[in-house]
Amino acid sequence: MEKIRARILDWIETDRAALIDFLSRFVAVPSPNPPGDTRAAARFLLAHLHAHGVPAEIRSARDELPNIVGSFGTGRPHLVLNGHIDVFPAGPRESWSSDPWGGEVAGGKVLGRGATDMKCGTAASVWTYIYLHRLQETLGGRLTLTSVSDEETGGTWGARWLLETFPDECSGDCLLNGEPTTPGTIRFGEKGTLRLIFEIDTPGAHGAYTHQSRNAIRIAADLVRDLYGLEEMHAEVPDAVRQAIEASRTAMEQALGRGAGEILSRVTVSAGVIEGGLKVNMLPGHCRLEMDIRLPVGMTHAAVMAEVETILGRYPEARVTPVWTHSGEPTFSDPLHPMVGILRRTVSGLTGTEPVPAVSLGASDAKHWRRHGVPAFLYGCTPNNMAKPDEWVDVEEYLHIVRTHALAAASFLAGGK
Numbered sequence: 103m104e105k106i107r108a109r110i111l112d113w114i115e116t117d118r119a120a121l122i123d124f125l126s127r128f129v130a131v132p133s134p135n136p137p138g139d140t141r142a143a144a145r146f147l148l149a150h151l152h153a154h155g156v157p158a159e160i161r162s163a164r165d166e167l168p169n170i171v172g173s174f175g176t177g178r179p180h181l182v183l184n185g186h187i188d189v190f191p192a193g194p195r196e197s198w199s200s201d202p203w204g205g206e207v208a209g210g211k212v213l214g215r216g217a218t219d220m221k222c223g224t225a226a227s228v229w230t231y232i233y234l235h236r237l238q239e240t241l242g243g244r245l246t247l248t249s250v251s252d253e254e255t256g257g258t259w260g261a262r263w264l265l266e267t268f269p270d271e272c273s274g275d276c277l278l279n280g281e282p283t284t285p286g287t288i289r290f291g292e293k294g295t296l297r298l299i300f301e302i303d304t305p306g307a308h309g310a311y312t313h314q315s316r317n318a319i320r321i322a323a324d325l326v327r328d329l330y331g332l333e334e335m336h337a338e339v340p341d342a343v344r345q346a347i348e349a350s351r352t353a354m355e356q357a358l359g360r361g362a363g364e365i366l367s368r369v370t371v372s373a374g375v376i377e378g379g380l381k382v383n384m385l386p387g388h389c390r391l392e393m394d395i396r397l398p399v400g401m402t403h404a405a406v407m408a409e410v411e412t413i414l415g416r417y418p419e420a421r422v423t424p425v426w427t428h429s430g431e432p433t434f435s436d437p438l439h440p441m442v443g444i445l446r447r448t449v450s451g452l453t454g455t456e457p458v459p460a461v462s463l464g465a466s467d468a469k470h471w472r473r474h475g476v477p478a479f480l481y482g483c484t485p486n487n488m489a490k491p492d493e494w495v496d497v498e499e500y501l502h503i504v505r506t507h508a509l510a511a512a513s514f515l516a517g518g519k
């Protein structure tokens with residue numbers, strides 16, 4: 103493994119300029135979702151893979167959302183690399199200090215929408231696949247690349263579709279994904295989501311005739327207050343996960359700011375949208391609420407919905423509709439899985455600092471693999487200005503992510519050596 107390690111690091115050093123140029127050009131192919139047309143970005147990746155002589159092809163459930171799949175080798179272990187091609191929309195051009203689709207390289211950074219989430223990580227998968235293809239005889243096992251579209255809107259036509267349609271090829275024994283995590287943490291699990299829409303209807307009336315109807319906005323205000331009470335629910339967290347969450351608390355607070363450690367093992371509630379009322383002197387007869395609820399590992403949709411129904415019992419004018427297409431249970435893999443050990447050793451060998459296993463606050467495509475019973479792990483860059491204007495990734499950090507993915511994938515295929 104020492105020889106293989108040296109060769110991989112040597113290739114990355116030789117390709118340094120090409121690696122940076124690749125990420126810059128990848129960022130410069132717009133792939134915002136919504137609206138979600140990733141054909142140009144997928145063509146860019148495919149051309150790059152073919153130029154390096156590795157097997158890869160397009161598999162699409164929807165024409166405008168192509169996925170790239172490539173595979174080589176046989177038998178086990180079978181490692182799957184996954185990253186998404188689509189990115190958040192850029193928003194107004196004037197809120198950016200450089201072109202969000204420029205892929206500018208300046209001051210040791212690659213700038214633009216998607217630089218961190220997650221063209222850095224997807225680039226790491228692509229280069230890992232290319233490098234390990236050169237070593238396939240030496241390494242053994244099987245490596246599959248999946249670069250997907252549709253992650254930003256839940257993965258229905260990307261990861262989920264690939265796993266359902268090509269399970270033998272795309273599931274594997276383990277998944278490695280380069281979503282932004284910060285280099286100090288490896289993510290082995292993620293919180294669940296539950297999106298709920300509430301509609302409140304009353305007869306309504308003239309604003310002066312408050313005796314004639316209950317006010318739908320007033321009911322919504324009370325309902326929102328009660329829904330925030332869900333944050334007190336207690337989750338039964340498995341021991342290994344609880345210990346990992348405790349051990350990662352400091353690293354998570356460093357990565358995501360103070361308070362992040364606290365909410366990892368708690369339900370959080372966010373009232374995201376409220377709409378109601380037509381005119382100030384009319385007593386509103388309708389109000390609509392959209393609530394975003396996040397579930398820690400150990401909590402279930404069923405438990406939260408039971409509480410929601412209890413709350414609704416106090417509000418006969420209100421009804422709830424869960425948005426199941428944008429809701430998912432929390433998922434986790436074993437924090438002591440061999441891939442976690444490989445990633446820890448690999449990073450500590452590169453930087454002298456060992457990353458800690460942690461749970462993500464947000465969702466990723468890893469959940470689709472976990473639901474198929476495949477252990478799935480994330481290791482990626484710092485999410486600088488993720489989902490905000492002026493997104494950027496540090497060039498050195500990007501190269502570190504490429505090195506880590508290539509070395510960890512090689513080690514996994516070589517049986518953990």
Ligand SMILES: [Zn+2]
Nearest residue numbers: 186219220281
């Ligand atoms: Zn992402």
